[in-house]
Amino acid sequence: MIVSWRILEEFLTLPEKYAPEEVAERLTMAGAEVESIERRDISGVTVARIASLDRHPTKGHLFVAKLDTGLPEKRDAVCVTAATNLKAGDMVFYAAPGAVAAGLPELAVRDFDGVTSDGMMLSAEELGLPEIGLEEGILRLPGDAPIGAEAGVAYGIRDTLLNVSVTPNRGDLLSVLGMAREINGLFSGSDGLALKPMPWKTHEQAAKWPIDFGDISLPDPGCVNYHLGLAVGVNIAPSPLDVRIALTHMGMRPISNVVDATNYVMLVLGQPLHAFDLNTLPAREITVRTARDGERIMTLDGKERVMTDEDMLITSGGEPIAIAGVMGGDKTGIADDTKVVLLEGANFSAQRVGRTSRRLGLTSEAAFRYSRGVDPALAAMGIDYALHLMHLWGSADVSFIKRSAFNAVPAPAPIKLTKKKLQTYLLWSDMNESARILRGFGIEPAEPRSGDDAAFVPPTWRPDITIEEDLIEEIGRYRGYNDMPDLLPGEMPRRGDMGAPTLLASALRGTLISRGYTEVITYSFLPESFVQTLNLPSGDRRASLMRLLNPISQDWSVMRTTLVPGLLNGLRESVAAGRRGPVRMFEIGRAFFPSADGHIEEDHLAGLVCGGLDPRTPWKETVDDFLSVKSDLEAVVLSRGITPVFERSSEPFGHAGQTASVSIRSASGGSGDQQKIGFLARLSLALEREMDFPGAVYLFELDLSGLEAVVRPAYFPTPQFPASLRDISMFVPNRRGCGEVVRDIRAAVEAAGAGAGLLESVALFDVYAPSQDEKAGKSSIPAGFRSMAFTMSYRAPDRTLDDAEVDGIQNAAREALARKGYGLR
């Protein structure tokens, strides 16, 4: 809302000491944030008359105007212009050398091929107000413009404009009148401020309309009141210059005298008005009724709108002519040849207008105000003011009484203000001072009063005040909150608890960051195409998507079912941003799945590792590969006291030889009951190639729900008897996994009879697979095998094992392993 200081002063006596900056500060602190203060300045520009106009003696496209400026210091001035819309006798704005206006370049005396130009005559653009122009060329003023008068003063060009951000509860502040009342209230108790009487007189009115007109009917209670004003002998023309300037200052385009009158009243009083061309109405009656489901109306923006039975229509002869409070129909508006204007000033329910406007996605200045609450008392005043303006501007003969209809509205109930609640909220409770503050805002004391408590009735322009807390807010914002003490909450009802999911995420991010991963947050939306990109088959849970109905773009159209695409994109962004070294990142966030009875949100942890364009490091141990990422993932799960199980597996986007499922033993199930919680995979070679990544990309993703609880570790006493250690080195068929080999070793020992229960641990300490080259040459390792070496620890709980006993077990185990196809060394 832009407030013209000049018009504000038509409603409010403001002593000099209240500068716009000070008023703006007070408004801002009290809830109406002034976003900017703009001074529209103009100087050195005055009204002048063209005494004579001749063609330039040598330059045929130029004219030489001799002006009567009326200025004592320079009565005559010569201006050279290229404009073609002038004639002798026209009134213009004359800018003397050194003049200042918004659209004006620096101005000096200038020579045009022998003719000296003393400044210039101004166009609307040069004034900085292009919207007020009516024709190409120099702006021509009315014939009675006062010669010599300063443009800034005579036409209100000099003004201060406050751009105020009005909160949705304060529809009353969407007007100069409302701002005047607010400022008056905020400075109540200071000297010299006073609201002025309304700036129009109700003029002579004829009792009877010179045309036949039937009833105004309001069967829909959503129309609180409805008034019609009549203007006959209308002459549609531009509005007076000062009105066009004022409208432009307040952000509205001047259109014509009748439309401008309704807009001006709306900006100044806050009452939306609508002008009908009487002769286009289907019948000489108005009915405001509920729309029928499916009823249609073409609005004046040329679009057909379909109604529901929650909407309200203005109808005439049964036909819709406007959507109440939102927009007029396209057939009944003002046209250039309109002769009789029917002016509607009405009050509609904020809820009804708001709902219709939101449903249709149709906003208008009127709907914006109605949905925020318009003072019902303004409807009739708005008609009076608009008719007054049309009369003043000579737009029509308007001396006819308005017609009105009303729906019964319950009188506002008094609102109680208790001293106790005031004290609780504000730690202050001066009831007399409170009453004074409230009266400043037009909120009047009412009955019943009892003891320390009082009651108040808000004015009709403050429909936002309905409960005691609203009264406390008025007092609070008048007094300001900055002087209240800062106190801490008292005794804690319970300790502050981070809660399991947040605590889990906090622990995991610590683990991963310390292992070299960077935390990222990516969008919860994905392009639908990610399903194809990752080759997810239709049966894959991650291919069932929740689609947004109104996405911003196709790139953000479905809710993610996996965090992987966001991380792959992060890798792309990181490389594009110039990163050459390794990229390690993780994200903890939600994935979204449709389900039979609604949807599921799961907390996921996903990670990505890529060596990058330049993965070189001085240390062999720091190169990223499948097993380095596996150890990070093991650390994540082990940090919860849970041992992860990795098994060869597949993912639609995974490398066929480097993909594992990650499982944990279910807490509820039996010992062998495993629950898959995610995967670890290298990206398939095809995707690595298609996405043009700089090297192998390793990915993992876990559903975190299985990791929320921490399993406490168990502790065992230090063994009383020493362990016996034996190493075993074998050629192992390539397709046999390490996990299987360890299981085979254990089984062999158990089967060795005397060995049962004595093998404490089996630990791999060496693995060697010959490279392609070595295989071609000579290697001691047979083709299809690799060499693995383990250290085995034997221990009995109750005695020291003797060497012969252990050797016996070990030899039996070796024989068993050899029978299983291992090459013992």
Place this chain on the structure above:
Amino acid sequence: MPTSARPESEPVRLAFERDLAAAKTTDDLREIRVAYLGKKGALTSLLKSLGKLPDADRPAEGAVLNRLRYNMERALESKRASFQSAEEKSAEARDSVDVTLPGRGRPEGAFHPVAQTMYEIVGIMMGMGYSVALGPEIEDDYHNFESMNMPSWHPARDMQDTFYLPDDVPPDGKPSGDGKPSGDGKPSGDGKPRTLLRTHTSPVENRAMREWGAPLRIVSPGKVYRRDNDPTHSPMFNQIEGLLVEKDVSFSVLKGSMRELMNAFFGRPLKNRYRASYFPFTEPSMELDIECVVCGGADPQCRVCKGTGWLEVCGMGMTHPFVLRAGGIDPDEYNAFAFGMGLDRMAMLKYGINDLRYLFNGNVSYLLSGREAAI
């Protein structure tokens, strides 16, 4: 060294001293020990011959030889210790490491400033007894709007342009705490679907009140979504909501909580001011401005505060009685305050990040930039 009573011991002693002086390594010392003190060593032989002496001479002679043996042992050990020390010193010199080489192992990663900010704020608030409450990101119209005193016609909804999802299934299939089904397939009052991405963290207020009742202190961090995308708005962003429900709560307690939060988060006392404002779910409502954390109000050209000296950081107010009732709490018995702020903005202010686009694109290069520059 004392002179031996017997002439045989003196040459042994002199030979030992000569040999010891010539020794260069611990191996040499080992040989000397064998030659003099070993089983067939020179001194050992003398000691063995003591038995042949007359009884009267034996004690005195024995004492001399034993003393000689003791002295030899000491001399050998002293020499050995000095040889060992010298050898260790030279081994250490040989094995010196270039301590300016990079450490082996992966360098530390980095936190995301928004997540970090969330944990910092949660930590500060937990110290004042606030617990974390979480809620779904796919919400329903009731929790997101209706329960927060924003009925379908409410103009404040215009400021929260909403993402919608199809309504054919109820969002969580379960009735919410107040017994209202969270989705019944019918559109909401403004003709929009009931299933949506939450536009703020406020719906968690209702869920927490329903679940835990009064008294209550919660903070609720999380992602929220609005249909905006421009240099200063991301369609996904992060908020944290706070709610305290107790008896006779004053706005002063909210002010105190905010002062602690801001001063602890930014690490120094900051000037603040409270402006009256409006939110449908609080009455009275305020906004907190803190002193510009960049210029402290000293720079009229400051890009962060635009020269005003103030930063708007948090909306808040005393919880509207409608919201308490919707949460199943009697507003005549309890009252409450709530606050909400943007975690992204707090993170950007604290960590000096000036472009929102860096936050959600996964650019590790940016997130690590300061750390790697410092190495």
